[in-house]
Structure formats: structure tokens, C-alpha cells
Amino acid sequence: MKNIITGIFLASLGLVSCKTAQSSENKGPEGSQQKKMTDNQLMDKVQGDALKYFWDFAEPNSKLGRERYHEDNIYPDNDKHVITTGGSGFGLMTILVGVDRKFIPRQEAVKRLTTIADFLEKADRFHGAWPHWINGETGKVVPFGKKDNGGDLVETAFLTQGIICVREYFKNGNAEEKALAAKMDKLWKGVEWNWYTKGGEKVLYWHWSPSYGWEMNFPLEGYNECLITYVLAAASPDHSIDSETYNKGWTRNGTYTTDRTKYGLPLYVKHNYAEEFGGPLFWSQYSYLGLDPRGLSDKYVKSYWDLNRNHVLIDYKYCVENPLGFKGYSEKYWGLTAGYTRNKDGSVGYAAHQPMKEDLGVITPTAALSSMPYTPKESTAFLRFLYEEKPNFIGQAGPYDATSINFDDWTTPRYLAIDQGTIAPMIENYRSGLLWNLFMNAPEIKNGLKKIGFKSTEHKIQ
Template identity: 75%
Template structure:
């Protein structure tokens, strides 16, 4: 799993700044103390969705208008990467903007103009057999290496982006002339991704990276279970560069060996979570692939119900935080959720790690619970109400900060990451209305791709 494997490298390169709660950040937090406990659940969900939208609407990279890798409210913002955009996070940002349009938070006409600008930028940006790199310079469109050899195509980040592009296409394809032009741009970008190239010459597995300089030296096959399922779904659904079903079952499911009969807290895990078989992995594994892919009643040859996998993983995370075996102050039914994001190092500086029950540092990442609304609506609502009404210092201008800890004297880092902020509004909306799930699942290519892989969903007529 890339984010866990590379977390040490990312920390050393970008997140070694000491965490200071600057006066500016504290002032912004103080503005949120007007949140009243009498707000309804609907009002609170509106509030956090609007706040998360600001990350991609107000704080977008100014040239490309795509999502910045990070945004810092404190005075330690690294100016040298303020134009670094993230492809995967931008895909979540596209979904977030669609939620903003659908709910009337932003004008449809303005969104169309901005989305068109984004698609034009992506069409001119560096691509590698159709895939984009993990990071791109928002001013030039050139690749920003994620690591020395990670300087080419990143198929997983491309999948997260492509999922958003498809949903934009589906939302606007029957609109006015300008909207149909936008949908056409999206269609061309989607069809240009050469998914089958990333089988390394026809191996029955997808590979994460390819670079014209280092070829396949990164050597990272996509094998389940982690956040990468959507990559196989899109690759099988491509009308131009598709993979076959054998690649999915031999590669992703490891010939079916990724199944497990293990349980935790009486809840079946169903699949072996990579590097985290006892409790399951960080909660982004139950979120990233499911911004558009609806797990409700979704099955394939091996899995009877994907929703149950995600629900159980989330409940195990919740139960672990309630049990709180390490006795962190604050953990409980209203304050829970472990996933990848910023963390607090022993010396008080800010780092990055994939929080999960087997890697618990006393730091709660708000996106974990907030992006779990479809699976744990009551528990997620309890967290949302608690953090907005009882912990205003944890709230900034774009919603809850990325990392918080009651244990460490109400510590927080006044910073945001696109991949964390970008799942909040979409997953809450999927809980509320199923809006993005309907867009994605009804796309004609997705219907055909899922059928090819022997997926079934009565909800969408896939048999």
C-alpha cells in the first residue's frame, strides 16, 4: 500500500515543520464558536459539506483550478509547493464540486466554467500512456516527482481522478451547449487512459507505476485488499484500453486467496486487509473506491456484499476507539476514527502516517468518521455534532482540521490535505441521497465493466 510504504519518505520531505497553533489559525477557529448545539442533523451536514467544499473552491490552485496537495493556515506553509496539485485528491474535489452544485452551494454556471478550465488543463498536462502522475505543477502541467523513481504515470491516483471525471461527464452530458462541451472534454480524457498498458506486457495484474525513465522499477502490483478496487473497475470498463476479467480475479483477488474467515469484535472482515489483517486497514480503504462505486448490495464471484466489508471495517475501527486499549484521553463514542493523514510526532512536530488500530498514535483524523456516514450514520453523526459543538478549536476555514488529539492537550494542526478533505462532502452526500453513486453506477461503460467482472447489483439492474 503506497501511502503506508511511503509515509516515512513523505514525512521527511514535506512534513517536518513544527506544529504551531498560530494566532491567525486560532482567530479563525474562534469564529466557529457560534455553532449551536440546537442545530439539526441536516443543518450540521450542510455545514460540514459547505466547509469541505471551500478547500476545492476557495483554495484551489489558481492556474489549473485543481486541488492543491495541501493547504496550511499556519505560518509554516511551504511556499515551494503551493502550486503542487494532486491528481487523486482533485478527483475527489470534482465530486465535491458536483455536490456543491447539486445542493446549490455554488452556481451551476460558475462550476461549468471552472470545470471546463480544469479539463483543458488536464488535457495538456503530462501523461504517461494516458495516466497522469501523482503530483503535477499547476502552473506548467509538468510532473512533480512523488519520489525519485515515481516520476511517471500513477494508475491509482489516475483512477481516483477518472472516477471524478466520469461523474462530471454524466452530470452535464444532457445539459446546455456549454455543458455538453464540458462532458465531451471529460469523455476524451477518460478514453485516453491506457489501462491495459499497466499490465506490464499482459501480466494478469495491474501495476501502480510506469515511468519512461525507470520503466517498471517501482514494481508495485495492485493486489487486494486496500483502496485500489476502483482501478480494476475502471480498467475493465474502459471502451478503448480495457483489461479482462482474468486480470481482476488473478491480480486483485490473488486467485481468491485474499478472502479470510477472521473476525474482530464479532464482526467478519471477509477480506485480508494488506498489512492489517487483525483489525482492518485505515478507513480510507472503505472510502476512496466508493466515492462513485456504490457498495450497497454489490457482489461478485467471491464477495456477497461489499457494503458489509466496508461497514464492518468501520465498526471495527469504531469499537477499537471505544475500547481504547492504549488509554488515550478523549477516545470514545463521540471521538473516533483512524485513517491516513497528519500526525503528531513524539517531539511535537507534524508528520504523516496511516493511522489504524495497529498503528494508533492518539491522533484522530476527522475525515475518518465523517466520510463513513453511509456505513455508520449514528456514530458519524455523533462525531460530527461533537467536533462542531464541543471542539471549535478543531475547526478551521475549510472544516475540521486534518489531525486532532484531545490526549495531547487538545492539539491540532491547522492544515488540510486534499485526499482527506475531498471525501467528506461526497460520502455524506451518498448517505443523504446516493447522488454520486447514481451518477457513476448508471454510466454505460461502468455497467458493462461490472458485468464483465461478474458483479451484480439489483439496485442498478446489473446481473
């Protein structure tokens, strides 16, 4: 299957014949393309490129997403077997985009997704929750930190979001597809969400370790990227939380709302440690690959769409304003979110890029690209700028994780699953609503949302 994604994509544009599509990849990022691509062709291109991360560069045994992939081979060979559960959930949704856009054959995808389901069934779980990292050869936990060697409920939620979408996509298919859907159904229903209330406290906890118990002591309180965890916990048929846990835990007894505005735009909630600008943009993306913010509300937030759209627009307006004076920031080069960064000594590090607080002159492409539903005009301008004017920022699996015009067109030839994995699904949600419709139409999700007080005009949840 190597190179098939690029081959099918180029053939679909009429740029090469189907017979010669695979060999065309040797012609570089632009292939044989001479004509300027339309917006739809550009979106096809970046979606197909991002898919390669989870298709061509997947961990070879489990077929799940590696934590990272570095074209510069900076890490030793054994690093290639470290898979990430959250990023793999995004990868599942990316594969669905590939099937639906006919970038990859449906039958091949079903085969691969079945391998993934079988691996996850046997992999280490801790009261149903998977760890942050897993060894793709053995299925055993790879500690994310000394005490983080057990269940990670948030990463599990990101994975489960994808699992449910796969179930919904294939549940009415042929016998093999129905078998896959049944495997995915069993996986998500095995997560003991309510156990992660630490004995019945009215809040969910992020981590539990068989060695250290609850010592990490990280309650999930809003607002950040973790809303999906409460939605799934409420939706669980056998291990559900009650509405009080959502209200007291996530919303901090209803105290997490705010009247603060920035650039005239309401923020609606107090973003944790980032109340002025709303924090890194992944907070408007990770929970919303499946959870549809269109027409979504509860008694605290009258419009989750406006919450997320304003968050992105504030980031955009900040980058255009560019108060720190970094070279290159503009209407077509913007977007701050967590990812790789350039350290002061020129080496590669990691930072939660966000306005003012951690603006280091580095633009992370997934920030603007994965905001496509909220800011289609601004995000498309960024997409076109990358592919037409900054080909050095593009690698084998699409835009590199970190870029900087300010530092003389610096980039790092590296990818992170949790960043690359939001690009294709969020662009697809803009184009067709595919993942939003799959997730929101799952009966358990509808029931869970109702249970904790959500309404959706888009999906008739009252």
C-alpha cells in the first residue's frame, strides 16, 4: 500500500493516469502538477498527505499511530514502536476520511482497522482505560512519566472518540465490516469511566497507576481540551457518571464561565491559565473532532460554536496584530498551538504555543489547518500559502509540525501524531460533517449529552 495515497490523489485530479499514479510520487511534493490547485484540490492534497502519517508510517505491528515520526531519524530504532493512544484515535478518524474520500481502498482499511481492534483488545488496560503510550510490539505500557504508567483517561477519551466513529461508519456494512464494528463496540464499552472518580468524588481524574495509585492527582476541571472525557463518561452504558459529576467537576460548580472579551469577542469560559486569549488552539479541536459544536449548548455556554470560533479568531487576530514583532506573521501565516519549537540555542524542543504567554515566533501548521470549520477563509489562506509559497515547510506526511519565517524559514522535519491527526478530520468536518455526523448520531452519545444537560439543534438533541 506504500505510495498509494499520493497515486490515488494525483489520479483524482487528472494529473496522472491511474496506471502511472504510484510512480509519480518520485517527482516531489508538487509531482507533475503545473496548474494552480483549487481550494478543494488543496484540501484533498493536505488530507491525503496527513493520512500518510497513519497509513504509510504507522507502527508496523499494531498499525496504530506512532507518537512521533522524524524524517531526520533523530531517535533510535526502538522509538518507532512507541504508539500514542490519543493520537491514534485521531488516526482512526483520519483513516475514515481516507476511505470516504477514496484515498485508500475500503477493504484494505477494514483489514487494518480490524488489526488495530485486535491489538487494543489485548493491550494493557487499567480499569478499562489505556495508557498514554503503548509498545506496539508487545501491547505493554510505556511510561509517559515515572508515575504515569497506568490508565490515562483523557488519551483514552480521544481514542474512544475515534473508536465510536469507526463503529458507526461500518456497522451497517458487509459481514467483515459488521464484525469490525462489533469489536469497536466492545472496546469502548469496556472503559470504566466512573471508576476514575476516585471512589465517587464528583469529578473525573486523569490518571491512575497500579504502582502509584492516584498520586498524580489531576482532576479534570474546565476549561481545556478534556470536555469529550465527560461526554463519553456520561454516555457509557455500563460505567457512566451522573450529571452532578459534570456540573461539580468539569464546570467547577458553574464558576468556569466569564464575561471577558478579547478583540470584542466573548470568550464565554475561563480557559485554564489562559483567561485573556483562550490558550493554545488544540483546546478548540481535540474534543471536537467528533463532538459537533454547531448548535451545541448547555446552561453554561449558549453556543459552543461561538466559543470555539471566537477562540480561533482571537488567535488569528493576535497573530495579525503581532505584538511581539515576529517576522512573517500575517493573514496567511498564523496559528499557535502545542507542538515542537525552536529553542534559543537552535535545538528542537516542545512548547504549548499560545498568544503572549508562550509566543516564541513559531507557527504550528495544525493550528490553522485544523481550525478550518471555524475560520474557512483564514485557514484556506494559510493552506494555500504553505503549499504554494513554502514548499520547504512540507514533508512526506504534509506540513511539518513546526515552522518559523522569523528564524529564517526554520522548520523541523518531524511530526507528532496528536497534531497531524486533527488535520484531515477537522477539514472533513468543514467539507462534509462526516465525523461530526457519525459521532453525534451514536445513540449512546445522544443519551449522554442529554443526561448532562446538552442540547443540539443540529442533531435534534433536546
